[in-house]
Amino acid sequence: MAWRDSRRSRQRLLLFMSAIVLGIAALVAINSFGDNLAQSIDDQARELLGADLVLSANDSTKEKLFYPLLDKVAPTTSRKLNNQSLVVTSPYEYTREISFASMVSFPKSQGVRLAQVKHLSPGDYGGGGSNDYPYYGEWQIIPQSAEKLWRSNLHRAPKTNYALVDDGLMIQFGAKVGDSVNVGGTSYKIIGRVLKTPGQSAVTTTVAPTVFLPFVAEGLIQRGSRVNYKYYFRFDTDRDVEKIAKRIGPALEKAGVSYDTVEGRKKQTGRSFADLTKYLSLVAFVALLLGCVGVASAVQLYVKEKVTSVAILRTLGASGRQAFLIYLLQTALMGLIGAIIGALLGSIVQLVLPRVFGNFLPITVETALSGPAILGGIGTGLLISVLFPCCPY
Amino acid sequence: MSILRVENLTKTYSSGGRDLTVLHSVNFTLEPGDTFSIVGPSGSGKTTLLGLCAGLDRASSGSVYLNDIRLDTLNEDQRAAIRNQYVGFIFQNFQLLPTLTALENVMVPLELRGEKGAAKTAQALLERVGLGQRGHHYPTQLSGGEQQRVSLARAFANRPKLLFADEPTGNLDADTSSTVVDLLFELNREAGTTLVLVTHDMELAARTQRIIRIKGGTVINDRMTELLND
Ligand SMILES: Nc1ncnc2c1ncn2[C@@H]1O[C@H](COP(=O)(O)OP(=O)(O)OP(=O)(O)O)[C@@H](O)[C@H]1O
Numbered sequence: 001m002a003w004r005d006s007r008r009s010r011q012r013l014l015l016f017m018s019a020i021v022l023g024i025a026a027l028v029a030i031n032s033f034g035d036n037l038a039q040s041i042d043d044q045a046r047e048l049l050g051a052d053l054v055l056s057a058n059d060s061t062k063e064k065l066f067y068p069l070l071d072k073v074a075p076t077t078s079r080k081l082n083n084q085s086l087v088v089t090s091p092y093e094y095t096r097e098i099s100f101a102s103m104v105s106f107p108k109s110q111g112v113r114l115a116q117v118k119h120l121s122p123g124d125y126g127g128g129g130s131n132d133y134p135y136y137g138e139w140q141i142i143p144q145s146a147e148k149l150w151r152s153n154l155h156r157a158p159k160t161n162y163a164l165v166d167d168g169l170m171i172q173f174g175a176k177v178g179d180s181v182n183v184g185g186t187s188y189k190i191i192g193r194v195l196k197t198p199g200q201s202a203v204t205t206t207v208a209p210t211v212f213l214p215f216v217a218e219g220l221i222q223r224g225s226r227v228n229y230k231y232y233f234r235f236d237t238d239r240d241v242e243k244i245a246k247r248i249g250p251a252l253e254k255a256g257v258s259y260d261t262v263e264g265r266k267k268q269t270g271r272s273f274a275d276l277t278k279y280l281s282l283v284a285f286v287a288l289l290l291g292c293v294g295v296a297s298a299v300q301l302y303v304k305e306k307v308t309s310v311a312i313l314r315t316l317g318a319s320g321r322q323a324f325l326i327y328l329l330q331t332a333l334m335g336l337i338g339a340i341i342g343a344l345l346g347s348i349v350q351l352v353l354p355r356v357f358g359n360f361l362p363i364t365v366e367t368a369l370s371g372p373a374i375l376g377g378i379g380t381g382l383l384i385s386v387l388f389p390c391c392p393y
Numbered sequence: 394m395s396i397l398r399v400e401n402l403t404k405t406y407s408s409g410g411r412d413l414t415v416l417h418s419v420n421f422t423l424e425p426g427d428t429f430s431i432v433g434p435s436g437s438g439k440t441t442l443l444g445l446c447a448g449l450d451r452a453s454s455g456s457v458y459l460n461d462i463r464l465d466t467l468n469e470d471q472r473a474a475i476r477n478q479y480v481g482f483i484f485q486n487f488q489l490l491p492t493l494t495a496l497e498n499v500m501v502p503l504e505l506r507g508e509k510g511a512a513k514t515a516q517a518l519l520e521r522v523g524l525g526q527r528g529h530h531y532p533t534q535l536s537g538g539e540q541q542r543v544s545l546a547r548a549f550a551n552r553p554k555l556l557f558a559d560e561p562t563g564n565l566d567a568d569t570s571s572t573v574v575d576l577l578f579e580l581n582r583e584a585g586t587t588l589v590l591v592t593h594d595m596e597l598a599a600r601t602q603r604i605i606r607i608k609g610g611t612v613i614n615d616r617m618t619e620l621l622n623d
């Protein structure tokens with residue numbers, strides 16, 4: 001009966017349904033995106049950091065402090081081999097990164113701009129120095145072979161003047177692989193364009209594009225230059241890095257060294273995107289609110305139309321419950337269908353959202369269907385479609 | 394055992410702080426199978442009386458016994474159940490559900506009872522009123538006379554003991570009226586239903602066994618038609 005009766009008022013119900021569809025679609029899309037974002041941050045926090053632990057300081061002398069601190073919580077072991085030579089094993093390895101701002105110029109286009117210059121080298125202490133940063137995640141460099149060339153050059157002596165340059169910077173000055181770039185009076189050959197490095201989004205590199213140099217030439221760092229030193233650590237898998245960080249953290253901070261761990265990065269990234277998700281939730285909420293207004297007006301029309309029908313049904317002996325159910329069932333059914341369509345639509349839209357926001361995010365948002373978001377959306381749709389008709393007008 | 398007994402029925406509407414007494418102490422009793430009409434000028438309270446008899450509204454004082462069940466002690470849903478069980482309705486403006494087809498409209502009282510085979514019973518009734526082929530049409534696709542025939546079929550669907558007809562021909566032309574009225578009396582006779590007919594039409598009223606006249610909410614005349622015709 002409920003179904004049959006709905007035939008003639010399908011148009012009204014369709015209006016009602018489309019309001020629900022849009023509201024729920026927005027809700028599901030944004031909640032799914034939020035869920036996926038959180039999941040991706042969780043999954044990729046290590047790649048964001050590129051290491052287990054990152055220490056940063058603004059002068060080179062601090063590196064001396066790490067070793068004794070670390071040695072207390074993660075000591076190196078040494079043992080003598082038969083031939084009396086000493087083998088030191090360290091539970092960690094680390095890469096040192098020096099970065100500072102410098103003017104770079106592209107002779108071909110005569111373009112000049114301030115860029116972030118970075119140089120990576122093995123750490124000096126604890127026998128754990130390595131050059132293999134990033135330990136997690138990867139550089140995206142074109143051509144791919146440039147990374148190998150780059151790393152082998154680091155072990156050569158003397159090193160060749162090779163440089164890796166940020167993609168955006170190269171585009172800005174129309175530079176190609178094989179061109180040269182001048183930094184502090186020295187010319188380097190560009191062997192690859194860097195698309196992505198761990199923890200950086202396209203947007204942050206636009207603000208401070210990076211040029212990687214194989215060595216820091218004499219005089220490039222002048223007195224008073226602001227230089228940042230970062231130390232990327234990778235620990236043996238059996239080490240609890242969070243615990244280590246917690247134990248040496250206070251001493252490090254006292255020495256003016258800040259530290260970052262995977263957990264910390266997760267929290268921090270989560271926090272900075274909490275604002276984005278919050279904003280998006282607000283958008284979804286407004287969409288839903290508008291949807292509700294649509295539902296309310298559609299339902300109002302519908303109810304107006306049905307008042308006589310209910311009266312007739314009552315006259316023919318329908319109980320209040322029967323009459324109510326017949327019409328509630330209709331709106332609930334339409335609400336359910338609307339909500340399901342909305343959830344579907346929302347799930348499709350959320351597949352597109354990462355493409356829209358992709359450049360702003362330091363991570364790749366894996367798009368998966370979010371069960372809670374979909375169920376929540378359908379539930380909400382059903383709820384408003386059942387509650388609004390019950391409201392007195 | 395009476396099928397409908399009305400005792401000292403009084404109805405007062407109060408609106409805008411003023412009281413309007415529409416029915417003053419109305420009394421009558423109907424035996425099963427009676428045919429009965431209520432006549433009176435417009436606004437005299439006929440529809441109000443019918444509504445009270447069917448338990449659609451509550452009296453201000455007095456009581457209505459339908460099949461010896463006192464209506465004013467029951468709640469809305471209980472009265473609705475009584476209606477579904479014992480009462481059929483025909484209205485001046487048909488009151489078919491616009492969203493349902495003719496057949497489905499006839500099925501409604503049966504479905505509300507949860508009766509099986511509603512479609513079959515309804516189809517038979519439609520055939521009885523000569524609309525066997527029109528079951529799939531919506532009310533708007535039917536003429537007034539046809540709609541009233543559908544509502545006749547609907548009224549008899551639950552085999553009511555009591556049929557209330559409020560000016561069933563009020564919206565129909567003379568020819569259509571006579572078809573509908575003939576059908577009404579035929580069906581009524583076949584089913585042995587007690588008929589309560591409200592009408593302006595004295596000729597129509599004369600076809601029932603008994604007529605009461607009301608004016609200003611008071612019964613001014615109550616007699617058997619045989620006497621009237623004499
Ligand atoms: N809900 C109501 N509130 C106030 N007054 C009402 C209400 N319903 C009916 N009335 C009044 O009660 C009186 C009787 O109305 P009723 O409909 O019973 O008359 P009727 O005899 O059926 O008239 P008609 O022949 O025109 O159908 C009228 O004066 C009407 O204005």
Ligand SMILES: [Mg+2]
Binds near residue numbers: 439440441559
């Ligand atoms: Mg009337």
